[in-house]
Structures are given as C-alpha cells and as structure tokens.
Amino acid sequence: MSTVFVNGELIQRDDAKIDIEDRGYQFGDGIYEVIRVYGGNTFTMKEHMDRLYESGEKMKLVIPYTQEEFTSLLLRLIETNGVKDGIVYVQVTRGVAPRQHHFPSGKVPGSVVAYTKDFPVPSAMMEQGVTAKLAEDIRWLRCDIKSLNLLGNLLAKEEAASEGHFEAILHRGDTVTEGSSSNAFIVRDGSIFTHPATNLILNGITRRVIKDLCEAHDIPFREEAFTVSELLGAEEIFIASTTSEVMPVVKIGGQAVGDGKPGTVTKKLQSLFRNRKNR
Numbered sequence: 001m002s003t004v005f006v007n008g009e010l011i012q013r014d015d016a017k018i019d020i021e022d023r024g025y026q027f028g029d030g031i032y033e034v035i036r037v038y039g040g041n042t043f044t045m046k047e048h049m050d051r052l053y054e055s056g057e058k059m060k061l062v063i064p065y066t067q068e069e070f071t072s073l074l075l076r077l078i079e080t081n082g083v084k085d086g087i088v089y090v091q092v093t094r095g096v097a098p099r100q101h102h103f104p105s106g107k108v109p110g111s112v113v114a115y116t117k118d119f120p121v122p123s124a125m126m127e128q129g130v131t132a133k134l135a136e137d138i139r140w141l142r143c144d145i146k147s148l149n150l151l152g153n154l155l156a157k158e159e160a161a162s163e164g165h166f167e168a169i170l171h172r173g174d175t176v177t178e179g180s181s182s183n184a185f186i187v188r189d190g191s192i193f194t195h196p197a198t199n200l201i202l203n204g205i206t207r208r209v210i211k212d213l214c215e216a217h218d219i220p221f222r223e224e225a226f227t228v229s230e231l232l233g234a235e236e237i238f239i240a241s242t243t244s245e246v247m248p249v250v251k252i253g254g255q256a257v258g259d260g261k262p263g264t265v266t267k268k269l270q271s272l273f274r275n276r277k278n279r
Contacts, residue, residue, distance in 0.1 A: 003080045005073060005114040010080060013115065022111050024093030027101075028148040030111075031055040032091040034242050035074070036277075037083045037116075043277050045071065047205045048242075052090065055145045063092050064109050077114055086118040087243065091148070119243060126270060129250030129262045130166035132239070134228065135159055137170035137177050137200075144199045156180040167239055169252070172200065174227045179239045182247070183207040187236035187265045191220035206240040206273075213272045219265070236263030246270045 004013045024030035033052045036043040049067050056063050063070065074088055093111045097104035139152035156168035157180040168180040177195050178184050183204040185194045192214060197203040214221035231237065237249040237257045246269045248262035257263075262270075 002116065003077065005077050005112070007109075007112055010077060016113070018111065018113070019096040021099060022093055022096050023104075024091065024111060024148055026099055028150075029059075029061075030091060030093030030148045031059065031061060031146055032089065032148060033146060035088045035090065036119075036242050037078060037086050037088065038277050040078075040082075040084050042075070042078065042088075044205050044209065045074075047208065048090075051146060051203075051205065052092070055147065056092065058142070058145050059147065060103070061092065061094055062110060064112065070112075074114055078116055081116045083116045083118070085120055086116055088114055088116045090114045093148070122244065122247075125166070126245060126247055127262070129248035131164070131251040131253075132167040132169050132179070132237075132249050133160050133163060133165045133253050134231075135168040135170055135180070137172045139170075142199055143177075143201050144197070144203065146202055153180045166247075167249070169231065169237075169239070169249075171228050171231075174229075175225050176228060176231050177201050179241075182239035182241040182244055184231075185210075185238050185240065186226055186231055186234035187238075187263060188230070188234055190265065191222055192265065193222050193224055193226050193230075195225050196223040204241060206242055206245065209273065209276060210240055210246065210269060213269065213276060217272060219268070234258075236266050238262075238266045238269070246273050 002013050003010050004016050006016050033048045035045055035048045049071055053067055078088055091113050095108040095110045097108050135156040160168035167182060169184050170177045176184060178201045185192055195201050211221055235258050239247050239249060248266045250257050250260050
C-alpha cells in the first residue's frame with residue numbers, strides 16, 4: 001500500500017479522505033502539477049513548482065506552504081514510496097467551505113494532496129510514433145493556468161481515444177493551439193514551429209526544455225502560430241509532455257505525416273532530451 005500526502009501528513013492511501021465540500025471537488029477550483037521521476041531523481045522539479053505557484057497567483061489561490069517547504073515534503077513522499085521511474089501528482093484546491101460561487105470569506109486553508117505512481121517511459125511508442133486526430137479547441141481562455149477544469153481536454157481526448165488515437169490536436173478555427181494533454185510542434189524546412197506561450201496554451205515544462213535544447217544546438221525554434229493546413233502539410237509533427245517526452249506523430253486521422261515514420265529532427269530532439277534527463 002502506498003503512502004500519500006494529505007494536508008501536511010504522510011498517510012496510507014486507504015486512510016486518505018477529502019471533505020465533500022472541498023472546492024476542488026465541487027467547482028474544480030484548484031491547480032495541479034505532474035512531476036517526472038527518473039532513476040529516483042526528480043526532473044525539472046523547480047520549474048514545475050514555479051509554475052504551480054504562478055498558477056496559484058493567477059487564481060488568487062494561496063498555497064499553505066513555502067515553495068521550499070512544499071518541495072521538501074514532495075521529495076520525502078517520493079523517497080518514502082521508493083519511486084524509481086514514475087511521477088508525483090500534486091493538487092491544491094481553495095479548501096473546504098460552504099458551497100457558494102464566490103471565494104470563501106476569511107482565511108480558509110487550501111487543501112493539498114500528492115501521490116506517486118510508477119510510470120515507465122513509453123519507449124516503444126516514442127520509437128514508432130503515434131497517431132492523432134484534429135479536434136476543435138472548446139476550452140476556456142486561460143489555458144496558461146494549470147487548473148483542474150479539464151472537461152474540454154477530456155472530451156477531446158476521449159474522442160481521439162475512441163477512434164484509436166493517442167492524442168487530439170486542438171485548433172481554434174484555423175489556428176492550431178496544442179494537444180489535449182500536450183504541446184504540439186511541426187517541422188518545416190528544418191525549423192520547429194509551436195504556438196506562442198499565450199493564454200491559449202499551457203507553457204509546458206517539456207516545451208521549455210525543448211526550446212532550451214534547440215537554442216543550445218542551433219536548431220531553429222519559432223514560437224509562431226500555424227494553421228491546420230500547415231499542420232497537415234508538415235514534414236514532421238511531434239507532441240511533448242511530462243509523461244510523453246518528445247513523441248512523434250506519424251499520422252493525423254488517416255493521413256500520413258511525411259513518410260509515416262518519425263522524422264530526423266524529432267529523433268535528434270529525442271536523443272538530446274534523453275541526454276538532458278540523464279545528466
């Protein structure tokens with residue numbers, strides 16, 4: 001039985017309880033992060049924690065620990081559960097209060113939970129590539145906040161999964177934004193294009209690592225929006241996330257991307273990312 005973190009305590013998972021009037025449960029009034037663990041060590045943990053606190057500020061949600069305290073608690077949880085290759089999921093809500101739409105008055109402490117999970121690297125899919133489908137982006141206009149309000153993402157992911165696809169690539173009108181649980185990239189004339197980090201996408205941590213790798217290795221990286229037709233005509237497509245790393249997309253719907261195999265730029269990025277996480 002695994003140990004979980006609930007409001008300041010490390011307890012057994014079966015003993016964990018959340019109040020029925022927790023605002024995360026009733027409104028999705030909260031934020032979260034998923035942090036990778038490789039070989040028992042966290043990867044880009046500071047970046048994830050920075051983003052968690054940034055999301056909290058954007059939602060006027062106070063996390064009841066300093067970032068240093070919270071990081072230490074999560075490291076202790078990871079060590080307690082002996083995680084080698086996996087993730088730690090972190091969630092903070094506005095806390096427990098009588099149900100009302102406006103924020104509770106007075107000082108209501110946020111509810112904080114975290115748990116770990118084994119999650120091997122999806123090596124076979126990364127080598128062979130995955131398929132995706134297009135879906136209209138119906139989400140709210142603050143996708144830069146990593147909030148618990150994920151219904152738009154879930155509907156798109158379910159639509160893709162029900163047709164046998166790994167991911168849904170979203171678009172607002174003719175403009176591609178990102179995947180339902182990833183950032184989306186195309187390769188054209190040797191350059192990588194991805195949507196700018198605006199309110200319309202989540203500025204993924206893996207996205208940031210990819211940008212840094214490109215700058216360090218002279219790979220042209222352009223934060224420019226691209227269209228659905230440019231996506232469908234791209235030489236290469238890949239998506240990126242904490243759990244998927246750099247994942248080639250070899251088919252959109254029934255249409256092959258390039259020659260239907262992971263491209264050279266994508267494979268180079270996979271190698272650079274692998275070196276980065278192992279150093």
